[in-house]
Amino acid sequence: MNARPQLAPRALYEEVAEHLxxxxxxxxxxxxDWIDEVRIAEALGISRTPLREALKVLAAEGLVTMKVRRGAYVTESSTKDMADVYHLLALLEADAAAATAQHASDAQLAELRTLHAELEAAAHAGAAAREKFFALNERFHLRLLEIADNRWRLQVVTDLRKVMKLHRHNSLLKTGRIADSLAEHRALMTAVEQRDPAAAAARMREHFASGLEAAS
Structure with a gap:
C-alpha cells in the first residue's frame, strides 16, 4: 500500500496548493487534465474543503480553470495567452534589468555572476542537468528582480511566470534553445555589468522575444 504524501503543519490549503x-x-x-477532487482528497487524507480552497488559489494564479458543473481543469493556454504573458514579462523584466544595471551593488552583481556561471555549468552538463538548468534559469531571473527592488513588479512577474511554466519545457527542449538562451543571458550579463540600463533592457526584451518564438 502506497504511503500518503506527508503535508507540513502550516495552512493546509496552502500545502495542498503547492502539492498540486x-x-x-x-x-x-x-x-x-480534469482534476479528480475525490481521488486527490482521498490520496492526501484530507476533506474536499481545503482542496477546494487550494484550487481557488491555483485558479487565481491561472494554473487551474474552473468550469461550471464540470469541476477544475489544468489550464490550457492558447497561442494568444502565451503571447500576452511573454509580452508582459518582457516589459516588466526589461524594466527590472535596467534598474539592476543602474543601481545594483558590486556584491549583487557578483551574485548574478555566480548564478550565471552555475547556469552555464548546468547547460554544458547535458540532459542529466536539464531540470537544474530550468531551476537556475528561474533563480537568475527572480534574483535580478529582487535586486531591482520593486515588490509589486516582483509579485506580478512571479504569478506570470507560473503560467509561463505551463509551456516552459516545450520551448527550452527545442533543439538549440538552451544554447540560445545561454547566449542571451551572456549578453544580458555584459550589459548589466557595464551598467548600461538601455542595453540591459534591450537584451532582456530580445531574450523574451526568442523565448516566445521557441514556445510558439
Missing part, C-alpha cells in the same frame, strides 16, 4: 502546483509543473497533471 508541483504536479502541474512536472506534467503529472497536464494542460487540459
Amino acid at each position: 502546483r508541483q504536479r502541474i509543473f512536472s506534467r503529472e497533471l497536464a494542460p487540459g
Whole structure:
C-alpha cells in the first residue's frame, strides 16, 4: 500500500496548493487534465474543503480553470495567452534589468555572476542537468528582480511566470534553445555589468522575444 504524501503543519490549503502546483509543473497533471477532487482528497487524507480552497488559489494564479458543473481543469493556454504573458514579462523584466544595471551593488552583481556561471555549468552538463538548468534559469531571473527592488513588479512577474511554466519545457527542449538562451543571458550579463540600463533592457526584451518564438 502506497504511503500518503506527508503535508507540513502550516495552512493546509496552502500545502495542498503547492502539492498540486508541483504536479502541474512536472506534467503529472497536464494542460487540459480534469482534476479528480475525490481521488486527490482521498490520496492526501484530507476533506474536499481545503482542496477546494487550494484550487481557488491555483485558479487565481491561472494554473487551474474552473468550469461550471464540470469541476477544475489544468489550464490550457492558447497561442494568444502565451503571447500576452511573454509580452508582459518582457516589459516588466526589461524594466527590472535596467534598474539592476543602474543601481545594483558590486556584491549583487557578483551574485548574478555566480548564478550565471552555475547556469552555464548546468547547460554544458547535458540532459542529466536539464531540470537544474530550468531551476537556475528561474533563480537568475527572480534574483535580478529582487535586486531591482520593486515588490509589486516582483509579485506580478512571479504569478506570470507560473503560467509561463505551463509551456516552459516545450520551448527550452527545442533543439538549440538552451544554447540560445545561454547566449542571451551572456549578453544580458555584459550589459548589466557595464551598467548600461538601455542595453540591459534591450537584451532582456530580445531574450523574451526568442523565448516566445521557441514556445510558439
